[in-house]
Amino acid sequence: xxxxxxxxxxxxxxxxxxxxxxxxxxxxxxxxxxxxxxxxxxxxxxxxxxxxxxxxxxxxxxxxxxxxxxxxxxxxxxxxxxxxxxxxxxxxxxxxxxxxxxxxxxxxxxxxxxxxxxxxxxxxxxxxxxxxxxxxxxxxxxxxxxxxxxxxxxxxxxxxxxxxxxxxxxxxxxxxxxxxxxxxxxxxxxxxxxxxxxxxxxxxxxxxxxxxxxxxxxxxxxxxxxxxxxxxxxxxxxxxxxxxxx
Amino acid sequence: xxxxxxxxxxxxxxxxxxxxxxxxxxxxxxxxxxxxxxxxxxxxxxxxxxxxxxxxxxxxxxxxxxxxxxxxxxxxxxxxxxxxxxxxxxxxxxxxxxxxxxxxxxxxxxxxxxxxxxxxxxxxxxxxxxxxxxxxxxxxxxxxxxxxxxxxxxxxxxxxxxxxxxxxxxxxxxxxxxxxxxxxxxxxxxxxxxxxxxxxxxxxxxxxxxxxxxxxxxxxxxxxxxxxxxxxxxxxxxxxxxxxxx
DNA sequence: TTAATAGTGTCTGTGAGACATTATGGT
DNA sequence: ACCATAATGTCTCACAGACACTATTAA
Numbered sequence: 001x002x003x004x005x006x007x008x009x010x011x012x013x014x015x016x017x018x019x020x021x022x023x024x025x026x027x028x029x030x031x032x033x034x035x036x037x038x039x040x041x042x043x044x045x046x047x048x049x050x051x052x053x054x055x056x057x058x059x060x061x062x063x064x065x066x067x068x069x070x071x072x073x074x075x076x077x078x079x080x081x082x083x084x085x086x087x088x089x090x091x092x093x094x095x096x097x098x099x100x101x102x103x104x105x106x107x108x109x110x111x112x113x114x115x116x117x118x119x120x121x122x123x124x125x126x127x128x129x130x131x132x133x134x135x136x137x138x139x140x141x142x143x144x145x146x147x148x149x150x151x152x153x154x155x156x157x158x159x160x161x162x163x164x165x166x167x168x169x170x171x172x173x174x175x176x177x178x179x180x181x182x183x184x185x186x187x188x189x190x191x192x193x194x195x196x197x198x199x200x201x202x203x204x205x206x207x208x209x210x211x212x213x214x215x216x217x218x219x220x221x222x223x224x225x226x227x228x229x230x231x232x233x234x235x236x237x238x239x240x241x242x243x244x245x246x
Numbered sequence: 247x248x249x250x251x252x253x254x255x256x257x258x259x260x261x262x263x264x265x266x267x268x269x270x271x272x273x274x275x276x277x278x279x280x281x282x283x284x285x286x287x288x289x290x291x292x293x294x295x296x297x298x299x300x301x302x303x304x305x306x307x308x309x310x311x312x313x314x315x316x317x318x319x320x321x322x323x324x325x326x327x328x329x330x331x332x333x334x335x336x337x338x339x340x341x342x343x344x345x346x347x348x349x350x351x352x353x354x355x356x357x358x359x360x361x362x363x364x365x366x367x368x369x370x371x372x373x374x375x376x377x378x379x380x381x382x383x384x385x386x387x388x389x390x391x392x393x394x395x396x397x398x399x400x401x402x403x404x405x406x407x408x409x410x411x412x413x414x415x416x417x418x419x420x421x422x423x424x425x426x427x428x429x430x431x432x433x434x435x436x437x438x439x440x441x442x443x444x445x446x447x448x449x450x451x452x453x454x455x456x457x458x459x460x461x462x463x464x465x466x467x468x469x470x471x472x473x474x475x476x477x478x479x480x481x482x483x484x485x486x487x488x489x490x491x492x
Numbered sequence: 493t494t495a496a497t498a499g500t501g502t503c504t505g506t507g508a509g510a511c512a513t514t515a516t517g518g519t
Numbered sequence: 520a521c522c523a524t525a526a527t528g529t530c531t532c533a534c535a536g537a538c539a540c541t542a543t544t545a546a
Contacts, residue, residue, distance in 0.1 A: 108326070
């Protein structure tokens with residue numbers, strides 16, 4: 001049995017694009033929202049013209065200051081997009097991704113000089129502790145997710161992907177307490193507010209924050225101890241946690 | 247010059263999926279949100295088993311009650327997703343689409359029996375007047391966008407696409423006056439509220455609706471006449487209209 | 493005792509929801 | 520005159536924003 005279209009042609013008879021996934025892995029470090037970047041694998045990416053002009057200079061520059069990019073990969077046959085994302089994070093960054101969420105498809109035909117490549121942009125939130133070992137290996141590093149000078153240096157349209165990821169994550173954090181499960185449970189309201197301040201890039205108001213978050217949290221009954229000042233009640237996220245399942 | 251990846255292979259050396267676009271064209275008819283369906287082009291879609299069992303019955307059933315589906319097509323080389331959507335609406339439904347918006351990629355490897363096909367789901371809002379001529383041609387028809395019995399009959403995962411489209415459009419209509427530009431300008435607040443009632447599936451409260459919409463509208467100064475009761479002021483949408491540009 | 497942090501009480505302005513009233517046309 | 524519809528007025532309640540105050544610990 002062969003599946004054909006209305007003209008009797010098979011699917012394979014039509015040109016098909018390459019489909020990639022690119023992921024903005026966001027985390028919070030030093031009270032700032034950051035994005036994970038990996039060295040760009042370039043293959044033979046120099047054009048003939050560039051090579052003939054200044055091959056040596058390029059080589060040394062490329063080694064001293066390697067281009068950075070979002071971790072990504074091409075989609076394999078029979079694989080879901082989410083699985084491709086998790087695979088790319090493991091292979092390119094040594095990171096166990098958690099819950100990649102689809103943003104949108106970047107389909108500008110001119111965005112990739114290698115050819116016809118669609119990129120399905122994703123975002124994933126990962127606690128910085130999970131990234132720990134991966135960093136400083138293989139040139140994996142974190143960059144401020146708001147730093148335009150970094151984002152503008154990204155290849156293809158990955159600066160826009162990061163911008164979309166940041167916008168999406170900020171929208172989530174305006175409504176829910178730590179939907180990305182970046183905090184270890186249990187936590188205090190002050191810790192939660194510090195986290196949200198880092199993600200949002202600005203301080204949410206103290207009273208309003210407490211009033212909107214408290215009904216969405218479950219009290220543990222336990223209190224913090226050891227710090228200066230009055231001990232604090234501790235909390236867990238409400239039932240629909242975004243924590244990874246597998 | 248040839249672009250290669252980290253293993254020196256070219257993009258074309260990897261398996262690539264077919265990429266389709268499927269579009270939920272939504273409109274309002276008879277104060278109800280409806281979705282445009284077209285006859286499913288099946289090619290040789292019956293399996294061998296089905297054929298040997300009841301070929302004649304299937305054939306007659308297929309002709310008296312052809313399967314319906316969302317308009318869609320495969321992405322052509324060098325074409326943007328939005329352009330593919332507009333082309334599919336023109337070719338399959340004789341409709342001039344307006345502003346297709348991307349929803350998400352449906353990537354379940356088993357969703358399409360013809361093979362490895364990703365579908366980028368889209369939604370577009372089109373006034374029923376624009377659909378006028380297309381309907382009743384070629385079996386193009388409108389179905390209630392809330393009718394589960396219709397949606398469950400759609401092939402692949404198109405029922406979910408429609409559900410996602412409806413959800414997305416309803417969210418827009420909760421915040422903005424007629425963002426899909428379904429109403430001809432100028433219009434009255436009563437007409438606008440009837441439209442929103444149809445889209446949302448429930449009546450927004452009269453006072454709240456007026457209070458939230460009025461600041462987002464531009465008064466024309468003109469009044470309606472001819473109807474029963476006191477004449478009404480008329481309005482246009484606020485500046486950032488969603489009307490098609492080209 | 494003091495500093496530091498957590499938590500509570502309360503005043504006020506704004507806006508949603510609800511309802512009543514007035515305005516202005518047709519029949 | 521009466522009805523239907525549009526438009527406006529206003530009452531109440533809830534909550535955001537703001538600020539002050541109390542509570543509980545360590546130094």
